[in-house]
Amino acid sequence: MPCSIEVKNLSKSFNKICAVDNVSFCAYPSQIIALLGPNGAGKSTLLKMITGVTFPTEGTVTVNGKVAALLELTAGFSAQMT
Numbered sequence: 164m165p166c167s168i169e170v171k172n173l174s175k176s177f178n179k180i181c182a183v184d185n186v187s188f189c190a191y192p193s194q195i196i197a198l199l200g201p202n203g204a205g206k207s208t209l210l211k212m213i214t215g216v217t218f219p220t221e222g223t224v225t226v227n228g229k230v231a232a233l234l235e236l237t238a239g240f241s242a243q244m245t
Contacts, residue, residue, distance in 0.1 A: 168227075168230065172223075185222075
């Protein structure tokens with residue numbers, strides 16, 4: 164089965180500060196993946212690279228199909244719901 168998303172040796176640095184360091188994984192169709200980590204761990208940066216919002220300093224991202232991500236903290240939430 165081919166990968167839907169393939170991330171190889173992905174790294175991203177901002178002014179010599181490493182946000183993502185050498186991440187690799189393969190996500191298959193209908194598979195669910197969770198990104199867990201403390202603030203500043205690079206979760207949002209990784210998602211932005213997968214969706215093409217920003218580009219890696221090193222490594223490659225290959226996406227077969229469509230990818231969408233809710234990147235903002237308030238995205239998908241309604242203020243009228245509890």
